[in-house]
Amino acid sequence: MKLPSSCLPEKIRSAVRFTVVGTTGMFVQTWCFMAALVLLHGPEKGEALYYTAFGIGYVLEMIPNYLVSNWYTFGTKPDIKNAGGFLLARAINLGIQLGLLPLMLLWIPDWRDDYISFVVIFIGGCINYLICLLFFKKKEPAAGEKETK
Numbered sequence: 001m002k003l004p005s006s007c008l009p010e011k012i013r014s015a016v017r018f019t020v021v022g023t024t025g026m027f028v029q030t031w032c033f034m035a036a037l038v039l040l041h042g043p044e045k046g047e048a049l050y051y052t053a054f055g056i057g058y059v060l061e062m063i064p065n066y067l068v069s070n071w072y073t074f075g076t077k078p079d080i081k082n083a084g085g086f087l088l089a090r091a092i093n094l095g096i097q098l099g100l101l102p103l104m105l106l107w108i109p110d111w112r113d114d115y116i117s118f119v120v121i122f123i124g125g126c127i128n129y130l131i132c133l134l135f136f137k138k139k140e141p142a143a144g145e146k147e148t149k
Contacts, residue, residue: 015129017073022125025065029121033057046102054101055094062090074136085135092131093124100124 008016036053043049066086070076100120 014073014133018069018129018132021065021068021073022129025061026118026121026125028064029057029061030118031057032060051098051101054098058094058097069132069136074132076136082135082137086132089128089131089135093128096127097121097124 006013033054033056036056037043037050040049040053043053066083067078069086070078070082074082076082097120100123104120
């Protein structure tokens with residue numbers, strides 16, 4: 001049985017898979033961030049420990065995200081090139097997230113604080129996908145070789 005998405009171009013299917021992985025990662029990162037806030041005894045917004053908790057969530061989500069991005073999103077195997085590209089994309093993503101988080105905490109009323117991390121992570125994730133596209137490439141079979149699955 002073919003899925004309806006099988007008639008879509010591969011780049012679109014890849015973006016959908018990235019969205020599934022990214023959304024799952026967003027919830028993992030946010031949950032780890034909230035758990036770290038509790039473990040660090042609830043630091044206030046703007047304190048160093050608040051951003052430490054955010055970083056803990058980020059790192060704990062990053063490792064499985066890399067493995068699943070290889071296997072499921074891009075259909076590749078982990079290697080030095082895509083690991084380096086993933087780390088570069090994630091470093092840029094982290095910079096975006098840590099830059100946006102304090103700005104959004106200033107602009108958004110207090111009653112919405114719990115949802116700000118979702119918005120920040122989503123924005124960073126969109127940019128992360130575009131960067132990852134440059135580094136996660138399936139190796140095309142050479143002329144005369146059969147593609148293995």
